[in-house]
Amino acid sequence: MTATTSHPTAAAPGDLDPGGQRRARAARRIFVVRELGILLALALLVVVTTARNRDFLSAQSIKDLLLGATILVVLAVGQTVVIITRNVDLSVGSVLGLAAFATGKLFLAAPTAPVVLAVLAGVGLGALCGVLNGGLIALARVPALVVTLGTLYVFRGLDFSWAAGQQINAADMPPSFIRLGDRTVLGIPVLALVALAVLLVAGFYLRSYRSGRELYAIGSDPAAARLAGIPVGRRVFAAFVASGALAGLAGVLYAARFGTLDANAGNGLELQVVAAAVVGGVAIFGGSGTVWGAALGALLLTTIGGALPVLRIDPFWQQAVVGALILFAIGLDRVLVARMASRLRGRRARGAQG
Numbered sequence: 001m002t003a004t005t006s007h008p009t010a011a012a013p014g015d016l017d018p019g020g021q022r023r024a025r026a027a028r029r030i031f032v033v034r035e036l037g038i039l040l041a042l043a044l045l046v047v048v049t050t051a052r053n054r055d056f057l058s059a060q061s062i063k064d065l066l067l068g069a070t071i072l073v074v075l076a077v078g079q080t081v082v083i084i085t086r087n088v089d090l091s092v093g094s095v096l097g098l099a100a101f102a103t104g105k106l107f108l109a110a111p112t113a114p115v116v117l118a119v120l121a122g123v124g125l126g127a128l129c130g131v132l133n134g135g136l137i138a139l140a141r142v143p144a145l146v147v148t149l150g151t152l153y154v155f156r157g158l159d160f161s162w163a164a165g166q167q168i169n170a171a172d173m174p175p176s177f178i179r180l181g182d183r184t185v186l187g188i189p190v191l192a193l194v195a196l197a198v199l200l201v202a203g204f205y206l207r208s209y210r211s212g213r214e215l216y217a218i219g220s221d222p223a224a225a226r227l228a229g230i231p232v233g234r235r236v237f238a239a240f241v242a243s244g245a246l247a248g249l250a251g252v253l254y255a256a257r258f259g260t261l262d263a264n265a266g267n268g269l270e271l272q273v274v275a276a277a278v279v280g281g282v283a284i285f286g287g288s289g290t291v292w293g294a295a296l297g298a299l300l301l302t303t304i305g306g307a308l309p310v311l312r313i314d315p316f317w318q319q320a321v322v323g324a325l326i327l328f329a330i331g332l333d334r335v336l337v338a339r340m341a342s343r344l345r346g347r348r349a350r351g352a353q354g
Helices: 018-052 059-083 092-109 115-139 144-163 175-181 190-208 210-220 222-227 232-258 269-279 291-310 316-353
Strands: none
Touching (some): 059 269, 092 115, 092 232, 115 144, 175 232, 190 232, 210 222, 269 291, 291 316
16 A cells, blocks of 8 residues: 555645556545535525625625634644644644743743744743654554544643643734734735635645645555554654644744634634534545635635624534534445445446456
C-alpha cells in the first residue's frame, strides 16, 4: 500500500498503477460530489434567508459571517490533518483558550510587544500542547480519544488556574492588535485572509508532499502503512503538533477579534470543530477528506448559526440541525465508499473475464 492510493486527490499520476488510477478517479468524483453538495446546501440556505431578510447579504452581514467562520476554519484545518490519520483532537478548544489568555497576558506584561511576537507565542504554546498530545498518542500508543479528552480538562484547568478569575479587556491590549479584528482589505476581513492563507498552505502540503499523502495512507490502514515503511508514529505526532499550533494561532485570532478574554474562551468549541470537518466530508474513520471540504463545513455551520435567528427558529434547533448534518455526512460517506468499492469490484471482475 502507498500513500497515494488512500487519497487519490493528492496523488500524482505517476504514483499509481492503472488500478490505483481508476480508484483515484472514482474517489476524486466522490470528493467533488460531497463538496458541491455542501456548496449547494450553503447557497440554498443563503437564498432562503435572504428572501426572508434582504439585509442578510449586506456587506456588514457578509463580513460578520466571514469573521465568525475564521476561527472555526483555522481549527477545522488542524482537526482535518488529525482525523485523516484516524485520530481526533478534542483539546483544541482548551488550547485556543490557553493561547488567547496567554496573548492577553503577554500584552499586559509588554504593552509595546509587536503583534508578530504575540502570534509566534500563541503558535508556540499551541505546538507545545500538541507535543504533549502527540507524544502520548504516537509514542505511548494511548488512544487519541482518551488522551485529548484528558488534556481538554488539563489545559482548561491550567487556563482557569492562570486566570484566577481575571478578565483581560481590549483596553489592556495595543490598539494595533485589536484593530486586526475589524480591519479589512478590499472588503475582506484580515482575519479571514489569515484563515485563507492557512487553508492554502495546508491544502498544498497534503496534496503535493509525500509526507502529507502518507497521512492518508495511515488513516486508510495503519498496519499496512507500517509495512510500507511509512513512519506512522512520527507522522501522527506531527499531525497533533500541527493541530495544536493552529489552535494556538486561532487563540491569537480570537483575542484580536473579541478583545475580552477570560478562562472560558473557546469553551465547548471542540465539538463544533469536529462537526465542521465531518460535515465537510472528512471521513471520521480516517483516510479521506480535504481541508477545503472542512472549511466549507465550517462556513456552512457558521451560516446556519446566523440564519436561524433571522428565520425566527428556536436556537435549540441549531444544535439539532448540526447533529442531523453530522449523522447524514457519516452515512453519506459510508454509502459513497461502499458504492465506489462495488463498482471497482465489478470492473475488476469484467477485466478478469476479458
